[in-house]
Amino acid sequence: MKRSKPWKNAGNIFQSLEPRTLALAGLLAWSAAGAVEKPNIILINCDDLGYGDLGCCGAQDIRTPQLDRMAAEGTRLTDFSVTSALCTPSRAALMTGKYPGRVGLAAGVLRPDATNGLAGCEATLAEVLKPAGYVTGCIGKWHLGFVQGMRPMDQGFDSYYGVLHNLDKFETICFEQEGGMPVLRGNVVEKRPAVPAEMTGLYTAEALKFIEANRGRPFFLYLGHAMPHLPFDASAKFKGKSGRGLFGDVVEELDDSTGQILDKLRALGLAEKTLVIFTSDNGPERNTPGSAKPFHGGKHTVFEGGLRMPCLVWWPGHVPAGRVCDEFMATLDFLPTFARFAGTPLPAQVDGFDQLDVLLGRPGAKSPRTTLYSLYGFGQHRFESMREGRWKLHLGAPPKLFDLGSDLGEATDVAAQHPDGVQRLQALAEHIRGELKDRAPTGATR
Numbered sequence: 001m002k003r004s005k006p007w008k009n010a011g012n013i014f015q016s017l018e019p020r021t022l023a024l025a026g027l028l029a030w031s032a033a034g035a036v037e038k039p040n041i042i043l044i045n046c047d048d049l050g051y052g053d054l055g056c057c058g059a060q061d062i063r064t065p066q067l068d069r070m071a072a073e074g075t076r077l078t079d080f081s082v083t084s085a086l087c088t089p090s091r092a093a094l095m096t097g098k099y100p101g102r103v104g105l106a107a108g109v110l111r112p113d114a115t116n117g118l119a120g121c122e123a124t125l126a127e128v129l130k131p132a133g134y135v136t137g138c139i140g141k142w143h144l145g146f147v148q149g150m151r152p153m154d155q156g157f158d159s160y161y162g163v164l165h166n167l168d169k170f171e172t173i174c175f176e177q178e179g180g181m182p183v184l185r186g187n188v189v190e191k192r193p194a195v196p197a198e199m200t201g202l203y204t205a206e207a208l209k210f211i212e213a214n215r216g217r218p219f220f221l222y223l224g225h226a227m228p229h230l231p232f233d234a235s236a237k238f239k240g241k242s243g244r245g246l247f248g249d250v251v252e253e254l255d256d257s258t259g260q261i262l263d264k265l266r267a268l269g270l271a272e273k274t275l276v277i278f279t280s281d282n283g284p285e286r287n288t289p290g291s292a293k294p295f296h297g298g299k300h301t302v303f304e305g306g307l308r309m310p311c312l313v314w315w316p317g318h319v320p321a322g323r324v325c326d327e328f329m330a331t332l333d334f335l336p337t338f339a340r341f342a343g344t345p346l347p348a349q350v351d352g353f354d355q356l357d358v359l360l361g362r363p364g365a366k367s368p369r370t371t372l373y374s375l376y377g378f379g380q381h382r383f384e385s386m387r388e389g390r391w392k393l394h395l396g397a398p399p400k401l402f403d404l405g406s407d408l409g410e411a412t413d414v415a416a417q418h419p420d421g422v423q424r425l426q427a428l429a430e431h432i433r434g435e436l437k438d439r440a441p442t443g444a445t446r
C-alpha cells in the first residue's frame with residue numbers, strides 16, 4: 001500500500017512539512033542569490049557506461065561527436081560520483097538525494113520478484129519538481145520497485161514508457177511464461193518481448209515525442225537508457241561501426257540519441273530554456289569492453305572506476321561553455337539542485353547539496369560537498385569506502401588509504417603514513433553507517 005506524501009495534495013507545502021525539513025537556510029540563500037530561471041530539465045542516465053567510454057573523456061576508439069559537442073557547449077565534470085557501483089542503490093540515491101541505505105536500498109539489485117523497493121513516502125526528483133508546475137516524464141529503466149506504489153507513476157511521474165527491469169537473463173527468465181520481458185506504457189504492457197537492440201531507438205523516439213508534446217510548459221524528463229548494460233546491443237545502423245566492437249557501437253548509438261535530443265531542443269527554440277545532464281549509474285561491468293580509464297576498478301567495486309562517472313551539463317547561455325570543472329559532486333546533489341529551480345523545500349534527511357552556483361559558474365562558487373560514503377554488496381561481498389576531499393579510505397581489515405590528489409588509480413596505499421587520516425575517515429564512515437538502515441535485502445542479489 002502506498003503511503004501518502006504530505007506535499008502531494010497540500011495547498012501549502014510549507015505547512016505540511018516538519019520545520020526541520022524546510023531547509024530554510026538554503027531557501028534564504030536562494031533568495032539572496034537571486035532567483036534563477038526555471039528551466040526544463042532532462043536527466044539522461046546511461047546504464048554501466050564508464051568514464052573512459054566517451055571521446056570527450058579520453059576514449060580513442062569510440063566516436064561520440066554529439067556528446068563531445070555537448071561538452072564543448074557546456075560543462076564537463078571530472079569529479080562526479082555515484083554512491084554505489086550497482087544499478088538499484090545508485091538510482092535510489094539519484095532519485096531521492098539520499099544515501100541508498102537511508103531508503104533501505106543499499107544492498108543488491110532488485111529482481112522482478114522483489115516486493116521491496118523505493119517506498120512511496122520517499123520524495124523523488126519528480127515529486128520535488130511537480131509542485132512548481134513541472135510535467136514529469138520517465139522513460140526507460142526504473143529498477144526501484146515493481147509492485148503497486150513503487151512504480152514511476154506512483155512516484156511522481158505523469159507518464160512512463162519502458163522496461164522497469166534489466167534485460168539480462170536473471171530477469172528475462174521471470175517473464176518467459178508470459179511471452180517475454182514487457183515494455184510498459186504507464187502500467188500497461190504495450191509490447192513484448194523487449195529486444196535489446198531496439199531499446200535505445202525506442203527510448204529516443206519517446207523522448208522526442210515527450211519534448212514535442214510539452215514544449216509549452218516546464219517539463220522534467222528522466223531518460224534511463226537500458227544501454228550499455230548487458231546484454232548490450234545496437235540497431236543495424238550502428239552495428240560494426242565503432243573501433244570497440246559491439247560495445248562501442250552501442251555507445252555511439254547513445255551518442256546519436258543525445259544528439260537527436262539536443263537537436264530537437266534547438267529546433268523548438270528550447271535550448272536556452274533546458275538544462276540537460278548526461279551521466280551513468282555506475283562504472284563498466286566486469287568482462288566487457290567498457291572502460292573506466294583513467295580509474296581503477298569498475299562496477300561491483302568501490303574503486304573510482306565504479307563510482308566516478310562521466311557527467312556533462314548543458315544549458316546554453318547559463319551553464320558555461322567549454323568548461324571542465326573538477327569540483328566534487330555526486331548524484332545525491334541533483335535533488336537539492338533541482339529543488340532550487342522549483343523553490344521547493346527539501347525533504348527530510350537529504351544527503352545532497354545544492355550545486356547550482358557551481359554549475360552556473362558563478363564567481364567563487366565552490367562545491368559544498370566534502371565527503372562521500374560508498375557501499376557495495378552485502379555479506380562476504382560487502383565493500384565500503386569513505387572519501388573526504390582528496391583522501392579516500394577503503395574500509396576493511398586492514399583499511400587502505402589513497403590520495404586521489406596524486407593517485408587517481410588508487411594504486412598506492414598510504415594508510416601507514418597517515419594514521420590520523422585513517423582514523424578520521426573511519427569515524428566519518430561510522431557516523432554515516434549509524435544513520436543508515438542496513439536492511440537485509442529482499443528479492444535482491446548482488
Ligand code: MG
Binds near residue numbers: 047086087281282
Ligand atoms: Mg548500472
